[in-house]
Amino acid sequence: MFEFLLRMGDNTLVLGHRVSEWCGHSPVLEEDIALANIALDLIGQTRMWLGLAGEVEGQGRDADALAFRRDAWDFRNLLIVERPNRDYGHTLMRQFLFDLWHHERLADLCLSDDDRVAGIAAKCVKEADYHLERSKDLIIRLGDGTPESHARMQDALEAIWPYTGEMFENDALDQAMFEAGISPLPGSQKPRFDAALEDTLAKATLKRPENGFARKGGRKGVHSEDLGHLLASMQFLPRAYPDARW
Amino acid sequence: MVEAAQIWQWLSEVPDPEIPVLSLVDLGVIRAVEVMDGMVRIKVTPTYSGCPATTFINLDIEAKLRSKGIEKLQIEPQIAPPWSTDWIKPEAHEKLREYGIAPPRPGQPYCPRCGAADTELLSQFGSTPCKSHYRCTACLEPFDAFKCL
Ligand SMILES: [Zn+2]
Numbered sequence: 001m002f003e004f005l006l007r008m009g010d011n012t013l014v015l016g017h018r019v020s021e022w023c024g025h026s027p028v029l030e031e032d033i034a035l036a037n038i039a040l041d042l043i044g045q046t047r048m049w050l051g052l053a054g055e056v057e058g059q060g061r062d063a064d065a066l067a068f069r070r071d072a073w074d075f076r077n078l079l080i081v082e083r084p085n086r087d088y089g090h091t092l093m094r095q096f097l098f099d100l101w102h103h104e105r106l107a108d109l110c111l112s113d114d115d116r117v118a119g120i121a122a123k124c125v126k127e128a129d130y131h132l133e134r135s136k137d138l139i140i141r142l143g144d145g146t147p148e149s150h151a152r153m154q155d156a157l158e159a160i161w162p163y164t165g166e167m168f169e170n171d172a173l174d175q176a177m178f179e180a181g182i183s184p185l186p187g188s189q190k191p192r193f194d195a196a197l198e199d200t201l202a203k204a205t206l207k208r209p210e211n212g213f214a215r216k217g218g219r220k221g222v223h224s225e226d227l228g229h230l231l232a233s234m235q236f237l238p239r240a241y242p243d244a245r246w
Numbered sequence: 247m248v249e250a251a252q253i254w255q256w257l258s259e260v261p262d263p264e265i266p267v268l269s270l271v272d273l274g275v276i277r278a279v280e281v282m283d284g285m286v287r288i289k290v291t292p293t294y295s296g297c298p299a300t301t302f303i304n305l306d307i308e309a310k311l312r313s314k315g316i317e318k319l320q321i322e323p324q325i326a327p328p329w330s331t332d333w334i335k336p337e338a339h340e341k342l343r344e345y346g347i348a349p350p351r352p353g354q355p356y357c358p359r360c361g362a363a364d365t366e367l368l369s370q371f372g373s374t375p376c377k378s379h380y381r382c383t384a385c386l387e388p389f390d391a392f393k394c395l
Contacts, residue, residue, distance in 0.1 A: 030369035030379070037296070037371040044295025048325060119326030126328055126395050127295060134370050 002057045003076060004177050006066070007219055008109075009049030010077035013067055014227065015098060016042030017234050018085060027088055034134065038095075041127045048120045068238040072227045079218040080163035082227040086156075089142065089149070093156035096135040100196055101167045103128040104189045113181030136200050143204025150205065157201075158209050165214020168193070248316065250279045253286060260310045263302040264374050267345040270303060274333025277324050286316050289324040294375040294395070331395050347377065348391035355391035357382035365391075 020039035026032035050063035061069075080098060085091045106128050109121035142149040170187040177183040201208055217223065238244060257279070258271040270276055270290075278289040288307060292300045304321050311319055331350035339349035348355035354365050362384030372379040377390040 030371070033373075034369065034371040037375045040296030040298065040375060041294060042296070044292070044297065048295065115326070119328075123292075123295060123325050123328040130370065130393070 001177075001180075001182065002053055003173055004183065005049050005053035005056060006074075006076040009046050009053055009063075009066070010075045011081050011098075011102070012042040012049065013046040014075070014077045014230065015081035015095075016040075016046060017230060018081065018083075019091070019095070021085055022091065031088075035091075038131055038134075041131070045120075045124045045127070048123065052116055052120065064238070068235045072223050072231055073221045075218075075223060075227060075231075076221060077218050077223075077227075078163070078166050079215055079224060080160065080166070082218070082224060082230060083160060083163065084226055086159075087152065089152040089156040090159065092135060092138050092142065093153060093160050095131070096139045096200070097160060097164055097197075099128060099132040099135045100193060100200075101164070101189070103132045104192050104196075105186070108184045108189065112183060117182060139200055139206075140204045143201075143206040153204065154206055157206055158211075161209040161211060162213050162215045165212075166216045166218060169214075169216060169219070171219070247284065248281060248286070248314075250281050253279045253281065253288070253311070253316075256310055256314055257288075257307065260306050263299045263306065264376075265342070265345070265347065267341045268334075268338050270307065272335045272338035272341070274335065275303065275329065285318040285320065286311065287320045287322065289322050291324045291329045293329050297375050299374075329395070331392060334392075342392065346389060348380065348389060350392040350394045352394055355380060357385060357387070358389055359387050360385040 016039045019035050019042065022035045023032065023039070026035055046067065047063045050066045054061045054063060054066055078098075080094060083090070083094055103125065106121045106125035110118055110125060112118040112121065139153065143153045144150070168187045168190045170185045174183070174185055174187075178185050197208070254271065254276070257276055258269045260270045262268045262270060262273050265273075273293070275291050275293060276288065277291050278287075280287040290303060290307070307321055308319060334350065342349045343358045346358050348358045348365075354363065356363050357365055357380075360382060362382055364383040365380045366383055367378060368381050368388065369379040371377075372390040376393055376395075378393050379388065380391050381388045
């Protein structure tokens, strides 16, 4: 259960941090505000997941301790969320693919037999709903935009695509969570994800990559070097000044 | 001994930190007030998960009740059921409009200045997580609208 909650909370923590890196650098003011708000939502969701994880673990670690005092190999996030921002097209494509998966995942978890999990999911799904609405809209506008924006979005899709395979992997932990009535199997989301994806890509005039190769490992703690860099900047302050308070 | 009704009354005097024309009670974030053996227990629900005002809301509740002489106080977060804009009190909608913010309604918001229904979305996110940015195509004024959640 602890590990399952880390998988949920680490996704939103790492992506929330990545998105916040745009703060003050976005191409236009409205986008800057939007990304900052999305980052805030994701970090807020993290507090609930990691807060519950700390409670379940029972070792006295709270959400902050879990966020700031763990090393890369203890993180259980999907590799997609640690991908660097690169250009705005990559950032938006990563967000869209994540939102599409995240929204379905949360909708499934609303039906969890565990009231705490269902409660957090019901809170988060409302936010995931407008995150998805926004990223879908932007993918369509930019994909079906100028030749330049189209090419960049297709390029971003090709680059991030291999990181979607891991989302639908069912491992022993997923099986245990499924049998305990806590969570449906992630793999069961795949047909819904594919259908929604096809719909948006068609409107965006983008082509789904043929490549079936999937990069995996994040959910088991095997990460890319990028996560280490991200954690170094995210964790620096509380680690350098352990008693720092706002 | 203090009664729950009195606590509700005091909380209705505590303004929301970001939209001060609304009280915490107007906003619908106070989910329960219990008084037992001199202990006041208040359940507060967050509006948006990432809303930075959540911490300040708890501080403001505490400051208000301490100033009224409440000593034993417990403020607990309540996540489920999730907060909804439907919990904003109907009388608060008028206060929002007067303040220049379009109250939440499904579909396009009406212009809080001239009342026109012809409005266009400028940005899904406004000055705070709970608002979107719109423009009235009748009077051309930009305005914030409460997002439906
Ligand atoms: Zn108007």
